Structure formats: C-alpha cells, structure tokens
Amino acid sequence: MTATPRYVHPEAIVTTAWLAEHLDDPALRIFDCTTYLRYETGTGRPYRVESGRADYEQGHIPGSAFLDLQGELSDISAPTNFMMPAPEDLAARFAAKGIGEGTRAILYSRKNIQWATRVWWMLRAVGFDNAAVLDGGFDKWSAEARPVEAAEARYPAAKLAAAPRSGLFVGKQEVKAAIGDPGACTINALAPDLHRGDTPRYGRPGRIPGSVNVPVSEVIDSASLTLKTPKSVAAIFTSVGADLSKRIILYCGGGIAATLDAFLLHQLGYQDIAVYDASMSEWAKDETLPIEVG
Missing domain, CATH: 3.40.250.10 (Rhodanese-like domain)
Known part of the structure; x- marks a missing residue:
C-alpha cells in the first residue's frame, strides 16, 4: 500500500x-x-x-x-x-x-x-x-433537504455490447481452491457474528475456512453513510492480510455486501479481485464444502 x-x-x-x-x-x-x-x-x-x-x-x-x-x-x-x-x-x-x-x-x-x-x-x-x-x-x-419527485422516470433504450471481464465473479470451485493458498486472501463481508458462526442464517453456521472478516459496516461512516477515507479503509484491509500482491476473493450472504468491499479494493488499486456470487447462500448448504466456526 x-x-x-x-x-x-x-x-x-x-x-x-x-x-x-x-x-x-x-x-x-x-x-x-x-x-x-x-x-x-x-x-x-x-x-x-x-x-x-x-x-x-x-x-x-x-x-x-x-x-x-x-x-x-x-x-x-x-x-x-x-x-x-x-x-x-x-x-x-x-x-x-x-x-x-x-x-x-x-x-x-x-x-x-x-x-x-x-x-x-x-x-x-x-x-x-x-x-x-x-x-x-x-x-x-x-x-441535505435536496429536491425529490414522485413521478416515475424512464430512459430510452441504449446500445450496449457486452465485453465481459473474466474473473470478476467466481464460483465455489475457485473459492475452494483458494483455501490454504498463500497467494490468496478470502474476505467475508458479513457481520462478525455470522463470520464466527454464532448465527445459522444461511444453513450451516460459520465461514469459509481461512477467510478473514471485513464487515461492510467497518468501511462506512455510520452517521453519514458515506465511504470512509482511503487511509482508514486501506488500514482495515491491510490489517487482515489483504496485500496488493494477492488474489482477493470476497463473499457474503448473497454476493451483495461483498461488492462494497470489492469496490473499495478496486479504488485502492488492487488488481486481482473477485466476488463469489452465490456466497454463503450456496456454501452453507453444500455439505461437501468445508466450513469453520469460532
């Protein structure tokens, strides 16, 4: 960094x-x-x-x-x-x-x-x-008392040709392969109680083995709901071992909160970032996949 x-x-x-x-x-x-x-x-x-x-x-x-x-x-x-x-x-x-x-x-x-x-x-x-x-x-x-309106808005259709970027979303096999890989850092964006396994919200309680926790609540100012400063956010990710040189895989419950962490890592200059799309909604229910608590 x-x-x-x-x-x-x-x-x-x-x-x-x-x-x-x-x-x-x-x-x-x-x-x-x-x-x-x-x-x-x-x-x-x-x-x-x-x-x-x-x-x-x-x-x-x-x-x-x-x-x-x-x-x-x-x-x-x-x-x-x-x-x-x-x-x-x-x-x-x-x-x-x-x-x-x-x-x-x-x-x-x-x-x-x-x-x-x-x-x-x-x-x-x-x-x-x-x-x-x-x-x-x-x-x-x-x-800030800025103007609002109730009338529904619609935009005219546009032209958008897909130019897919591979690797921005991954599945369970890529996540499983990263377990124990020193060149990868897997980050859970869920709340600490879910990361520890205190709450069986998605099925089996717990987390992907070896993953670290950066809850999205940590990267947002709770009063203004704005993004925290680059210095603060960088320190949070560095503290859990998310080095710039590593492949970063992010997950949560359903691939939503993980994108906030991913967005900020992208903003900080990380190059190899992926979101596990199905996240714990899939992982916690698949008995063939490892899980850890504590």
Missing part, C-alpha cells in the same frame, strides 16, 4: 453536491437501486427479498429511474438470489433501461450503498466503465 492511500478511480464516486449540479446533464442515467432484505425466522430461508420500488415511488432524486436487482437484473432461475445472468443477457437488460453508449450511469441506494456497488460491479463485469455510485446515497441527499 502506498504511504498516502487514495481512491484511484474518483470518477466512480460522486457526491450529492456534484449530482445536484448535474441533474440536467442529458448523458446521465440516474438509478435508484434499492433492495431490502427482510430477515425472517422459521421460514427455511435467510430472508425475503423486497424491491425498494415502493419507496422510490414515494420520492426519489429528480429524473432517476428504478432498477429492480432481483426482478430485472438477476437470473431468477438460479437456486440462490441475485445471481448474475449471462453477460450478453445482462448487457441487453441494462441497455433496455437506458445504459449504454454515450451515457453515464449514476447509481444510488437507500440505507446501504452496497446495492449501488452491486450494480456497479455487474456493469464492470459486462464491460461498461462509465458508472459511478452516489456517496451517501439517497439518505444523504434527503438529509
């Missing part, structure tokens, strides 16, 4: 002040990406997925449209939620929403920036690089 860590892709992070000044930019495609996980007990599933559309319809950043991550952008035939569709399919879905040639996508969410970073990471995976997340999301926008 450099002596003075910095975010090396500042164009991928925008402030509320910047967005307020550029709402009329015809090239912008602004999206509310909010999803909620409603945790339940006694249902046999870790949570119920709820689209954030209802909150969007109550009020959103002017001109912004809505992206339903599970309903519109995920492979709904997959056994776990939020799985990536094939790159060409996903690119076509983004294009239908207005993301493509000549546009810049601005992504925001409510309560947690991880929903915006998930969509950002998906766009990067299909080769679209002109996207940014709104630091602090709708919560900061609202706290």
Whole structure:
C-alpha cells in the first residue's frame, strides 16, 4: 500500500453536491437501486427479498429511474438470489433501461450503498466503465433537504455490447481452491457474528475456512453513510492480510455486501479481485464444502 492511500478511480464516486449540479446533464442515467432484505425466522430461508420500488415511488432524486436487482437484473432461475445472468443477457437488460453508449450511469441506494456497488460491479463485469455510485446515497441527499419527485422516470433504450471481464465473479470451485493458498486472501463481508458462526442464517453456521472478516459496516461512516477515507479503509484491509500482491476473493450472504468491499479494493488499486456470487447462500448448504466456526 502506498504511504498516502487514495481512491484511484474518483470518477466512480460522486457526491450529492456534484449530482445536484448535474441533474440536467442529458448523458446521465440516474438509478435508484434499492433492495431490502427482510430477515425472517422459521421460514427455511435467510430472508425475503423486497424491491425498494415502493419507496422510490414515494420520492426519489429528480429524473432517476428504478432498477429492480432481483426482478430485472438477476437470473431468477438460479437456486440462490441475485445471481448474475449471462453477460450478453445482462448487457441487453441494462441497455433496455437506458445504459449504454454515450451515457453515464449514476447509481444510488437507500440505507446501504452496497446495492449501488452491486450494480456497479455487474456493469464492470459486462464491460461498461462509465458508472459511478452516489456517496451517501439517497439518505444523504434527503438529509441535505435536496429536491425529490414522485413521478416515475424512464430512459430510452441504449446500445450496449457486452465485453465481459473474466474473473470478476467466481464460483465455489475457485473459492475452494483458494483455501490454504498463500497467494490468496478470502474476505467475508458479513457481520462478525455470522463470520464466527454464532448465527445459522444461511444453513450451516460459520465461514469459509481461512477467510478473514471485513464487515461492510467497518468501511462506512455510520452517521453519514458515506465511504470512509482511503487511509482508514486501506488500514482495515491491510490489517487482515489483504496485500496488493494477492488474489482477493470476497463473499457474503448473497454476493451483495461483498461488492462494497470489492469496490473499495478496486479504488485502492488492487488488481486481482473477485466476488463469489452465490456466497454463503450456496456454501452453507453444500455439505461437501468445508466450513469453520469460532
């Protein structure tokens, strides 16, 4: 890590002040990406997925449209939620929403920036690089008493040819192969109790053996919901052994929180970063895969 860590892709992070000044930019495609996980007990599933559309319809950043991550952008035939569709399919879905040639996508969410970073990471995976997340999301926008509107916005369809980047998402075999590999660092973005195995939310309690814990709550300022400083975030990752020279694999419950850690590692200049898409939603249920607690 450099002596003075910095975010090396500042164009991928925008402030509320910047967005307020550029709402009329015809090239912008602004999206509310909010999803909620409603945790339940006694249902046999870790949570119920709820689209954030209802909150969007109550009020959103002017001109912004809505992206339903599970309903519109995920492979709904997959056994776990939020799985990536094939790159060409996903690119076509983004294009239908207005993301493509000549546009810049601005992504925001409510309560947690991880929903915006998930969509950002998906766009990067299909080769679209002109996207940014709104630091602090709708919560900061609202706290600053900036304007909102209730009218639904839609953008004209765009052209987006998939140019897939291999390795940004991995499956269980790649994750299993990294166990015990000194050249790899596997990071769990879930809360500490889930990492320790105190809570059997996803099936078998515990974590992928040898993985370390960087909960997404550690990299976000709890008051403003903005990203912590590069220096603070760099120190957190360095403290768990995430060296720049290593292959970094990130996971969580369903491949969402992991993208926030991945986004920040990318910002810090890490080159070899992958998200385990199915994460503990798959791993904890597969009895053939190792797990550890404590």
